[in-house]
Amino acid sequence: NAGVTQTPKFQVLKTGQSMTLQCAQDMNHNSMYWYRQDPGMGLRLIYYSASEGTTDKGEVPNGYNVSRLNKREFSLRLESAAPSQTSVYFCATSISMGSQPQHFGDGTRLSIL
Amino acid sequence: QQQVKQSPQSLIVQKGGISIINCAYENTAFDYFPWYQQFPGKGPALLIAIRPDVSEKKEGRFTISFNKSAKQFSLHIMDSQPGDSATYFCAASSTGTYKYIFGTGTRLKVLA
Numbered sequence: 001n002a003g004v005t006q007t008p009k010f011q012v013l014k015t016g017q018s019m020t021l022q023c024a025q026d027m028n029h030n031s032m033y034w035y036r037q038d039p040g041m042g043l044r045l046i047y048y049s050a051s052e053g054t055t056d057k058g059e060v061p062n063g064y065n066v067s068r069l070n071k072r073e074f075s076l077r078l079e080s081a082a083p084s085q086t087s088v089y090f091c092a093t094s095i096s097m098g099s100q101p102q103h104f105g106d107g108t109r110l111s112i113l
Numbered sequence: 114q115q116q117v118k119q120s121p122q123s124l125i126v127q128k129g130g131i132s133i134i135n136c137a138y139e140n141t142a143f144d145y146f147p148w149y150q151q152f153p154g155k156g157p158a159l160l161i162a163i164r165p166d167v168s169e170k171k172e173g174r175f176t177i178s179f180n181k182s183a184k185q186f187s188l189h190i191m192d193s194q195p196g197d198s199a200t201y202f203c204a205a206s207s208t209g210t211y212k213y214i215f216g217t218g219t220r221l222k223v224l225a
Contacts, residue, residue, distance in 0.1 A: 004156070033213075040122075042202060042215040043157070050211065058211070090156050098208045099145030099164075104156030 002026055006091050006105035013081045013112045021076040021108050023091030031094045032074040033058075033102065034066060036087040043090065049074055050097045081112045117205050119216030126223050132190040134219045136203035139184065143205040143214075148177065148188045151200045151218075160201070161188070193223045 007022045023032065030051045035043040045058030047066040055066050063085060065077045078085060089108045094100040118137045126132045136146075147162035163170045163177040163186065170177045176189040190197055203216040 031211075040217055042119075042217040044215075045211070045213065048211050056211065092156075097211050099206045101147060101159045101162065102213065104149075104158065106154070106156045 004091055004093055004103055004105035006089075006108050008108060009106070010109045011111070013078075013110065015082060015112060017081050017112075018077065018079050019081065020078075021089055021091075021110075023074045023076070023105060024072050025074075025091075025093045025103075026072065027093055027095075027103060028071070029093035029095050029103070030071070031097050031100075032068065033092040033094075034064075034074070034076045035090045035092060036060065036085075037090060037107070038087050046076065046089075048097075083112050086110060086112045117203060117214045117216045119203050119219060121219060122217070123220045124222070126193045126221065128193065128195060128223055128225055130193050130223075132193045132197065132221055132223070133187055134201055134203070134221070135185065135187045136205075136216050137183075137185045138205050138214075140205070140207070140214075141184070142207040144208055145206045146177070146179065146186050147204050147206075148175075149202045149204065149215075151202065157202055190221075193221075195223045195225045197221060198223050 004025045033048045034046040049055045049068040052071045091105045092102040094102045148160045149157035150160045151157040174191045179186045201219045206213045
């Protein structure tokens with residue numbers, strides 16, 4: 001029973017490279033989220049998907065795109081990585097939007113040189 | 114109005130002591146106030162949560178106190194243990210929106 005699985009766990013990129021962060025959940029949750037965590041800034045929402053087939057921008061969407069591939073999978077893409085995108089990225093899920101517990105993966109640590 | 118202000122930034126407590134972390138919010142539409150615990154290298158995990166219809170919720174050694182009029186809520190960890198050493202985040206959200214506003218975190222260290 002894995003919960004929320006993120007791949008890869010670590011990645012180093014050069015400026016301008018692209019990559020996709022993967023997230024898969026086996027909790028049968030409808031809503032999925034991508035956050036970034038930076039020191040002293042808590043967790044900031046990048047994009048979210050309220051349900052399969054929908055995606056919307058969060059607080060800090062610039063430089064990112066997402067795909068809700070199906071109910072289980074929600075990917076985050078960096079088209080042209082910048083050093084400012086060095087961060088720890090977390091995927092989370094909840095049974096529905098709003099005032100519900102969120103369940104997090106263990107994160108992807110991304111460094112952009 | 115969307116911020117959740119968390120204090121202190123860091124906290125050192127002796128084993129067996131009480132750890133207290135505070136959060137304040139402005140948006141009166143918030144109706145769900147969770148606390149998350151995060152260990153190094155791991156994602157945040159829900160610890161305990163409260164809704165504004167009660168003033169206190171206790172689960173084992175962890176208690177949330179909620180003051181609706183002051184728009185404040187706090188986490189109390191009784192009989193703190195070295196295994197409680199982690200970063201704690203408060204958060205707030207409101208029904209029907211996607212917004213889940215996190216505080217900036219408190220790094221707790223419990224000395225053995």
